[in-house]
Amino acid sequence: MSRPRIVIVGAGFAGYRAARTLSRLTRHRAEITLLNPTDYFLYLPLLPQVAAGILEPRRVTVSLSGTLPRVRLVLGEADGIDLDGHTVHYTGPEGDAGTLPFDRLILAAGSVNKLLPIPGVAEHAHGFRGLPEALYLRDHVTRQVELAAAADDPESCSARCTFVVVGAGYTGTEVAAQGQLFTDAQVRKHPMRSGMRPRWLLLDIADRVLPELDERLSRTADRVLRQRGVDVRMGTSVKEATHEGVLLTDGEFVDTRTLVWCVGVRPDPLAESLELPLERGRLLVDPHLQVPGRPELFAAGDAAAVPDLEKPGQYTPMTAQHAWRQGRTVAQNVAASLGFGERRAYRHRDMGFVVDLGGVKAAANPLGVPLSGVAAGAVTRGYHLAAMPGNRVRVAADWILDAVLPRQAVQLGLVRSWSVPLDTASPELVRMPNGSQKGAAERGKGDDKGEGKGEGKGKGDDKGEGEEQPKSGGESAKGKRSGAPASVRRPDAVQDPDATKHPEPPGPVKRPTRSAGHEPRRGAPASPASRSRSRNPSEGDT
Secondary structure, eight states: OOOOEEEEEOOSHHHHHHHHHHHHHHTTSSEEEEEESSSEEEOGGGHHHHHTTSSOGGGGEEEHHHHOTTSEEEESEEEEEETTTTEEEEEOTTSOEEEEEOSEEEEOOOEEEOOOOOTTHHHHOBOOSSHHHHHHHHHHHHHHHHHHHHOSOHHHHHHHTEEEEEOOSHHHHHHHHHHHHHHHHHHTTOGGGTTOOOEEEEEESSSSSSTTSOHHHHHHHHHHHHHHTOEEEETBOEEEEOSSEEEETTSOEEEOSEEEEOOOEEEOHHHHHTOOOEETTEEEOOTTSBOTTOTTEEEOGGGEEOBOTTSTTOBOOSOHHHHHHHHHHHHHHHHHHTTSSOOOOOOOOOOOOEEEOSTTOEEEOGGGOOEEHHHHHHHHHHHHHHHOSSOHHHHHHHHHHHHHSOOOOOOOOOSOGGGSOTTOSOTTSOOOTTSOBTTBOBOOOOOOTTOSSOOOOOOOOOTTSOOOOOOTTOOOTTOOOTTOOOOOOOHHHHHOTTGGGSOOOOOOOBOOOOOTTOOOOTTOOSSOOOOOOOSSTTOBOO
16 A cells, blocks of 8 residues: 655745654655755744854755655745645746645645835845845845945945835844844944944834834833934835835935845735635634645645634734744644544644844743843843754854854855845745746735835845846746736946946746646646745744
8 A cells, every 4th residue: 555645835934844743753654745945944033143144054054855854855836736636736946847746735835025016116125035135135235334435425335334124023123133233343443444334224114113022022122223223213114215215204215225125924825826715815724724625735834824722713923933833733633634643723822932133132021021131132042042953053153153253244246136036936046047046936926005014125236246137038947927027127237337238137037837738727826836934034932
């Protein structure tokens, strides 16, 4: 008798935990396949430290094949699910199409960037949800400080030293806090940069920083940010973004070359493509994380609307802590459906939150006890070390080195501005010169008008980098979908006097169309691709 086949779409917090738990529970009695665009699990809470030069990029990645030895890893992105035929169609990293049959399917596709209809957002913004974006931001910030130091014009120097972060949730707060320390370190004790004053702005239309947390944690974070010099502006957002800066909703125009979009996320469109009941884009499941009427289909993480048994009538929020625990529960229930163990409902009580504010500062409330300062910093880092599924010694070593040695502020130039556009649904993949994203296709996007609490953009001024832009209109191996909006050329390329010598960056990459004979059946549109990601990546619970 053949072993039952279990396919997990996405290797974020929910997908990775599900694969690890299933591997332990089934013990070779089931064939487990993990479909993911990268060969690593990304520990998102520490991503701001990568952008700030504290941690090396590989410290926050955990090898899937190295930590899941009894799980088959397939590199690719799902572009269609045939529920009736029990198959998942995907596109590999080199544009090749494939099909995975399943007896049980776990959808852990996560979430994608939320775009709002604000002029200039898609053209100038850079998000902060993947490793390439963190690497780009580190290089870009370093470059702006160096260009500012060499500028003869005080106004140009000031604009390059101004950094705007939009969205005062976990990610935006930590990026601003870490960023201020990073840029201050670059100008401190440097005789050629005396008088330079890096300025970070944190914007949000909410009335306080970290509005989703307890007010005491919010006040602690706000106080640390302001003491450090971050310009915190609540009740303010971005009305328009241009190459020279951003126009705020209060009428002020801020000259800047760096703006970072940390507004929020929306569920991956792959869930919507199944044509099953949804709750604000998330697949409705029962307390056992199973889709009603579909015994073969389970969902967890940001792609699933899971009933909150602690708060009847509500659904669990899209957070990393819920995705991590739902991954374990969904694995137990999938195993139970195959005869291994018993089912259990998902129930979780928050035990606290931690927010790393850089240096020795943090805000935390383990078991409801509010902490700040060094104590909160120790709890925060201790939590991250305990929560990481790997690389603990390397992460701790980097923290120790950062405490005793100056950071290396150098540009590696590995990630260009055009290769990490905001309007991508795959921030974990870098856009390639031929217009593809290492075989990944970009999923459907929407304005999400009225959703989210903040608006903003980020643009990188890459003019003068000496890079030759790839040709526009680059097609992936399988071709583009029709009706895809083209990306707008960056203003810095337009203003380049040698612009005619440098072709435009590639347009947005769309999911390749399926070849004849491989069209998904009902319930399996081929537009979205799977990606595993959780909202509020800087969140942790103690």
